[in-house]
Amino acid sequence: MPECIFCRIARGAQACTKVYEDDSVLAFMDFKPITKGHILIISKKHAELLTELDDNQAADMIVVAKKVGLALKKSKLNCHAINYILSDGAEAGQNIFHAHMHVIPRYRGDGFGLRMPERDEEEEDEKRLERTAIKIRKFMERRADS
Numbered sequence: 704m705p706e707c708i709f710c711r712i713a714r715g716a717q718a719c720t721k722v723y724e725d726d727s728v729l730a731f732m733d734f735k736p737i738t739k740g741h742i743l744i745i746s747k748k749h750a751e752l753l754t755e756l757d758d759n760q761a762a763d764m765i766v767v768a769k770k771v772g773l774a775l776k777k778s779k780l781n782c783h784a785i786n787y788i789l790s791d792g793a794e795a796g797q798n799i800f801h802a803h804m805h806v807i808p809r810y811r812g813d814g815f816g817l818r819m820p821e822r823d824e825e826e827e828d829e830k831r832l833e834r835t836a837i838k839i840r841k842f843m844e845r846r847a848d849s
């Protein structure tokens with residue numbers, strides 16, 4: 704298997720336009736930006752999915768995403784809002800299988816949008832929500848620091 708593109712970028716074998724870097728995380732300009740200022744955040748350690756990262760690596764990505772967001776808001780790009788998007792798995796739209804988060808500055812009328820399917824007006828029955836929550840809760844792990 705050839706090394707994945709984000710691993711190549713993380714170790715400097717493939718050029719990128721860096722925005723931020725530390726021991727754990729790299730943030731760089733998307734090569735094909737959806738909007739001006741579109742940034743990708745990757746963990747330097749290869750993991751296909753967010754759920755395969757250790758807690759510290761996942762947290763590091765979020766902390767850097769927040770810092771990138773603050774920098775975008777202070778910048779002269781004048782974006783109005785930001786989408787933070789992490790697609791975990793092919794069916795979710797992931798196409799590079801090294802966990803990454805898109806930070807996409809939004810501008811009025813930029814033409815980009817997330818499509819949510821039509822949903823029923825009626826709220827889901829509370830008992831059905833509870834049955835679904837039970838299936839999830841039994842696999843929930845406590846946070847290491849709580």
Ligand SMILES: [Zn+2]
Binds near residue numbers: 710711750800801
């Ligand atoms: Zn990789």
